[in-house]
Amino acid sequence: MTTVAVLDANGVLARYERGLPDDYQPSEGQIIVPDECDLLPGKYVWNSNANAGNGAFIPVPRVGSSDEAKQPNVLRSIFRGFQAIESRFPGTLPTETKDWLNQFAVSIDNSVR
Numbered sequence: 001m002t003t004v005a006v007l008d009a010n011g012v013l014a015r016y017e018r019g020l021p022d023d024y025q026p027s028e029g030q031i032i033v034p035d036e037c038d039l040l041p042g043k044y045v046w047n048s049n050a051n052a053g054n055g056a057f058i059p060v061p062r063v064g065s066s067d068e069a070k071q072p073n074v075l076r077s078i079f080r081g082f083q084a085i086e087s088r089f090p091g092t093l094p095t096e097t098k099d100w101l102n103q104f105a106v107s108i109d110n111s112v113r
Helices: 066-070 074-088 095-105
Strands: 002-007 013-020 029-034 046-047 058-060
Touching: 013 046, 074 095
Parallel strands: none
Antiparallel strands: 002 013, 002 029, 046 058
């Protein structure tokens, strides 16, 4: 049997459809997931660029309080630090770090909130 995650218009996990035939072909807005997938609807959004382009569910960004908005984004700070190192000393970063930089550049974590 096959389980699909059904996405809303914004790509947020809305619900699951379980017990579908093994040869089921998902339509737009549906993602085949493991039968034991237990992500909570409304809490995760599909990011097709994550996981080396294979896609993954990531937590829906929280709309924070004004105090949270004043605090620096740690991942974005690390990202910018690595960018500065790479621009000053090209070719010195490990491949894994460069891969992470490329993935983070298009991730929802790097979006301005």
